Amino acid sequence: MADDKRGRDKQAHDEERRQRERDLETELQRRDEPEPPIPATELGELEDELETVAFPATAAEVVETVGDREIESPEGTYRLEELLPKSDAETFDSPAAVSVQVQRPTVAAAMKRIIEASDELQEADFGGSRRDAYKKTLKALAAIEADDDDEGIDVITEWIVAQIDEKGKLPGSRAVRREAAKFCRSSGYEVGVDEWLGI
Structure with missing residues (x-):
């Protein structure tokens, strides 16, 4: 080559x-x-x-x-x-x-919404590492046993899509993790500092 x-x-x-x-x-x-x-x-x-x-x-x-x-x-x-x-x-x-x-259908459906929303952006940098981090955050939210209806996945997906609409760009992976951790703590779910969402 x-x-x-x-x-x-x-x-x-x-x-x-x-x-x-x-x-x-x-x-x-x-x-x-x-x-x-x-x-x-x-x-x-x-x-x-x-x-x-x-x-x-x-x-x-x-x-x-x-x-x-x-x-x-x-x-x-x-x-x-x-x-x-x-x-x-x-x-x-x-x-x-x-x-x-x-x-994993709930994570796949959430990623579908995010990807389709990011298609509207002119120069979206939705490369492998950011995409993997989003997916890992959604999986961590799915792992919350007390949240049987996957409310966390819905909340964070809505937040990401809203950020794309309002700011015209994808939020950083740390911002997504931080928002997910905030959701968990405000809903009474424990997040350890050694966990993915423990940011």
Whole structure:
């Protein structure tokens, strides 16, 4: 590969993609998440249907092709279009990457709203690290056992979308964590200083 800007950009993109795939695999192996994941058999069937999509593909392309596909989870039935943004900014390298994205439906639906809201921004920097931090914050909110209806996820998603609308930019990941911690404390949920939300 030539040592020019395009070659370096491709190498950086490939490395970011490999890191995302490693993170996704680790995430799939975790068993301590509070929201029950969509069963592996259901995700396998979804991946089989996704073979009709030419990868890499944007989320919009996936939704266009198989958006009406229903996914059964322990907490209900979702259509794929309810969990993936209709956005060209979100891309997937493989059917497995789509499976990981939708594995936790409440977090996937919240990220869908955030991604679609950020599409309105001219120069939104919603790169891998910020996106991962948002997702980790939403998962931490989902882990609050006393909050069965995932109110925290809804509150923080609304706050992020409002920040995008009002300020015309994505809030920083620390600001999102700080707002999530504020929600937890004001709602009587304990947040330890050694936890992700303990900011």
